Amino acid sequence: MSSMGLPLLLLLLAPPLWPFSLPPPDTPEGKATITGLILSVLEKATSFLKKRLPEINLDGVVGFRVLEAHLRGVQEEWAQDPQLQPLSLRMGTLQRKLAPLLHRSIVYLKLSDPEYLREFQPTTQPGFWKLPHVWTHINASMVYPTLEPQDSFSEEQSDMCLVQLLGTRTDGSQPCRLSDFCRTLMTKLGCSGYCLSHQLLFFLIARMKGCTRGLFHQSQRYMNLFCAKMMDLNRRAEAIGYAYPTRDIFMENIMFCGIGGFSDFYQLQWLEAILSWQKPQEGCFGRPDAEDEKLPKDIHHQQHYRIREKRREKQFADGCSSHNTATAVAALGGFLYALVQYPLANGELRQATPVPPTATDMNGSTPAIHQEDKTQAFGPSF
Ligand SMILES: *[C@@H]1O[C@H](CO)[C@@H](O)[C@H](O)[C@H]1NC(C)=O
Ligand SMILES: *[C@@H]1O[C@H](CO)[C@@H](O)[C@H](O)[C@H]1NC(C)=O
Secondary structure, three states, X not given: OHHHHHHHHHHHHOOOOOOOOOOOOOXXXXXXXXXXXXXXXXXXXXXXXXXXXXXXXXXXXXXXXXXXXXXXXXXXXHOOOHHHHHXXXXXXXXXXXXXXXXXXXXXXXXXXXXXXXXXXXXXXXXOOOOOOOOOEOOOHXXXXXXXXXXXXOOHHHHHHHHHHHHOOOOOOOOOOOOOHHHHHHHHOOOOOHHHHHHHHHHHHHHHHHOOOOHHHHHHHHHHHHHHHHHHHHHHHHHHOOOOHHHHHHHHHHHHHHHHOOEHHHOOHHHHHHHHHOOOOOOOOOEOOOHHHOXXXXXXXXXXXXXXXXXXXXXXXXXXXXXXXXXXXHHXXXXXXXXXXXXXXXXXXXXXXXXXXXXXXXXXXXXXXXXXXXXXXXHOOOO
């Protein structure tokens, strides 16, 4: 309860983003209200998926698959509680709607992008994404400085390393393999944006595949490092009013670090923001209409969120984005799962920011970049 104090306080101080404020999740009624709101958004997003099925890309399928995993996890938790049955039934309905849609979507991908699908097929399968059973916290003193430029990290290289890890190359390779090149790429410090989220994704997928040897012996250590940085970046995104180009990576960070078990990413005011981004007409997430687009207060910030041309990104004419929608539903699914588990028996599922925002944050201007060079202390020697 007391741990909810900070975000609620921030909520009161912040300008309203949404016609209503979410109730605190510490009563059954509050939980039910928030769950109902999230479900409404997810139901609409699923209708969008259904309407645009042939156009949804692989990232889109993965996002909805992660949502499916969360829905299943929530239902397992709620099966026993008769009070929550109506919501549980609604989740079951959504889950049963999703499964055949995703199956059909994969059939479309097989036709449109067979090579890419084959390489990433495991991540699109039911049961691949496993939810955290233990929650952990960000250690804010692990935040390392961003190094520019980051053009040594390309989506092609990152994909190649993921394929190696998944063991889906055509040469009959085994999962959990790692070249020196990929080890260096996936453990170098200094990344931000998608370079960073893909580094975390690499270790997440290794966890899903059960890779534990060699470098993967240290998976948790790298996940701690990367998610500390991702938390810092998300707080900066919040500080600049979630300018549109930052929203996609903001939600991707919640999606990945949430599955990684970092409960700090499930902050009430972030949930409120994400819920407000759905396009009411289409049910998708994507480029906001011009009038509600907030300009970043500080152009310097954008450097942290440079959105690369995402090779497989699908931007529809109406501003809907397959990738944006995928990260949104996956993140929202995580909020459902965190909410259901709140509060954990040991009271560990905090929704407070691990580090109180500095006064500068409160002013909404640029928080100082952490200058201490932590690279020496944590960096692999290369
Ligand atoms: C956080 O990280 C710092 C720097 O590595 C370390 O000294 C400290 O013990 C860590 N704190 C926790 C709670 O793990
Ligand atoms: C907040 O902004 C005001 C006006 O720019 C400034 O005077 C004040 O020092 C800032 N507060 C802090 C604590 O940085």
